Amino acid sequence: LLNEFLKEHKKVEQQQASISELKSTVAQQQTGIEVLTAQLKEQAAQIQKVSAQLEVNKPAPQVVVNKP
Structure with a gap:
């Protein structure tokens, strides 16, 4: 038993x-x-920062006129 x-x-x-x-x-x-x-979280913040910078630096759309 023991x-x-x-x-x-x-x-x-x-x-x-x-x-x-x-x-x-x-x-x-x-x-x-x-x-x-x-x-x-750090990477997400960096991505958001870069995305914002890209948006600011985005060139304005240009209209091209074709002359016949």
Whole structure:
């Protein structure tokens, strides 16, 4: 009976170690997601800025008259 208990206790300890490792992995992934989100926001802001500059620098349309 004691042997059974010790086996089960060892399984529980292994499961707890696995859970701790998974929690650590999730935390690292969450940090990575936050970094990527910040980078995406930065890139979106840069794209918007460049788009606005292109719009300002866009030449006015010119009308061409063909003379027969």
